[in-house]
Amino acid sequence: MKEKRSSFSGSIGFVLAAAGSAVGVGNIWRFPYLCAKDGGGLFLLVYLVLVLTFGFVLLTTDVAIGRKTKKNALKAFEELNPKWKFLGRLTFLVPVLIMTYYSVIGGWITKYLFVYLVSDGIEAAVDGYFTSFITSDIAPIVFMLIFLALTAWIVFRGVEKGIEKFSKIIMPGLILLIVIIAIFCLTLTNTAPDGTVRTGMQGLAVYLKPDFHGLTVKRFLEILLDAMSQLFFSLSVSMGIMITYGSYVKNDIDLNKATNQIEIFDTGVAILAGMMIIPAVFVFLGNDGMASGPSLIFISLPKVFDAMGVFGRPAAIAFFLMMGFAALTSCVSVMETLVANGMELYHKPRKKMCGVVGIYSFITAVLICLGYNKLYFELKLPNGSVGQLLDVMDYISNSFLMPFISLLTSILIGWVIGPDWIIGEVERNGEKFKRAGMYRFMIRYVVPVVMLVLFLVSTGFADLIA
Numbered sequence: 001m002k003e004k005r006s007s008f009s010g011s012i013g014f015v016l017a018a019a020g021s022a023v024g025v026g027n028i029w030r031f032p033y034l035c036a037k038d039g040g041g042l043f044l045l046v047y048l049v050l051v052l053t054f055g056f057v058l059l060t061t062d063v064a065i066g067r068k069t070k071k072n073a074l075k076a077f078e079e080l081n082p083k084w085k086f087l088g089r090l091t092f093l094v095p096v097l098i099m100t101y102y103s104v105i106g107g108w109i110t111k112y113l114f115v116y117l118v119s120d121g122i123e124a125a126v127d128g129y130f131t132s133f134i135t136s137d138i139a140p141i142v143f144m145l146i147f148l149a150l151t152a153w154i155v156f157r158g159v160e161k162g163i164e165k166f167s168k169i170i171m172p173g174l175i176l177l178i179v180i181i182a183i184f185c186l187t188l189t190n191t192a193p194d195g196t197v198r199t200g201m202q203g204l205a206v207y208l209k210p211d212f213h214g215l216t217v218k219r220f221l222e223i224l225l226d227a228m229s230q231l232f233f234s235l236s237v238s239m240g241i242m243i244t245y246g247s248y249v250k251n252d253i254d255l256n257k258a259t260n261q262i263e264i265f266d267t268g269v270a271i272l273a274g275m276m277i278i279p280a281v282f283v284f285l286g287n288d289g290m291a292s293g294p295s296l297i298f299i300s301l302p303k304v305f306d307a308m309g310v311f312g313r314p315a316a317i318a319f320f321l322m323m324g325f326a327a328l329t330s331c332v333s334v335m336e337t338l339v340a341n342g343m344e345l346y347h348k349p350r351k352k353m354c355g356v357v358g359i360y361s362f363i364t365a366v367l368i369c370l371g372y373n374k375l376y377f378e379l380k381l382p383n384g385s386v387g388q389l390l391d392v393m394d395y396i397s398n399s400f401l402m403p404f405i406s407l408l409t410s411i412l413i414g415w416v417i418g419p420d421w422i423i424g425e426v427e428r429n430g431e432k433f434k435r436a437g438m439y440r441f442m443i444r445y446v447v448p449v450v451m452l453v454l455f456l457v458s459t460g461f462a463d464l465i466a
């Protein structure tokens, strides 16, 4: 049975849903860390330039492919050029892999929110708490299931009544929470055991002041690559998600304006996350307290909340609620992409596909949870890091597939189909695409080269060659 193709009701619905996908754990646990590591304001500056160039080109490409073909990645690339059908399959593989672990991380966030809601949360600040939670048998699965059920329920309700409606509630709530927490963090003060007084405003200076200390060409390239891979993950491009969301956009909507707004939203939240996390960690844990990924959120921050005294618990609840919102709308976009591709491929109704994808997600997520106990192993990844099941999935999807897909997409659009195909789609509503010249140049010459370099470096091939 074929269902009528859904669509977002208007531009705001699309922008908020796409921003919901883009704003996720990457904005909060990775962006501030990279800023702190890569010279504060210097990283910020580099990132902003990349967002306005690469980010804009990649996002425009995905959304325009979706809107023009009105199809999902699996079928859209085939329609562009039947010889490039494989690129649709490759792109589809990314959400297939991400779905296995995103709800597990969502479950961790749900668990911490729960702990701070029902207790003062002091236990969460104790060394070893996080490890003992993720290595336990049942709890990570239960919390993952709660998070996954919520995700599936939103997707089950459909594009307008589910995704759009919830994004319209959740995204403004997220912004409100993050602004309140950031302002609160800037007003913090603490005296360290050695008598030094640290304030939130000093932390802000650490964050925003460009640090050119020891800057060499090699170091600058490192910063550039860090910013590039962050941008990529952060905007949810090259994984078919923005193609699916683009396919729900009506033809009279100004794509140029909408993609700009999505970028502003995503980058704005990342900058605000830095304003909240860097000062808080600086005030209570000092310069060396910054960590990346799960350890920042689940190990360092509980210590910060603990040190805040009476404000700790409300701050923690607001924080994990905001983080939960960010993860939920991202997870919804991954699941929606799987469901939509499945509906199109097998001509099955949404409800049935939700069931199939839900079961797939649950089984694979249980395996990822078991990756921390019964299925534990340590694998040295080609990029030098050591990981277990979750890291392996993350590595294949983000370090390997995403730059590779961007490389191939830019060749397809830049050289096989021609950039005018995309430009025509952007201008469909009659508005002129002001940055068309830049788009043309970037997609043909700059994106393929840079993506190749990023692919070689992030997969570790560059080390082999060097």
Ligand code: PFF
Pocket (backbone or CB within 6 Å): 021, 022, 023, 024, 025, 026, 027, 095, 098, 233, 234, 235, 236, 239, 241, 330, 331, 333, 334
């Ligand atoms: N863009 C999200 C973030 O910055 O955290 C991450 C993300 C969402 C990645 C959805 C992948 C995905 F399918």
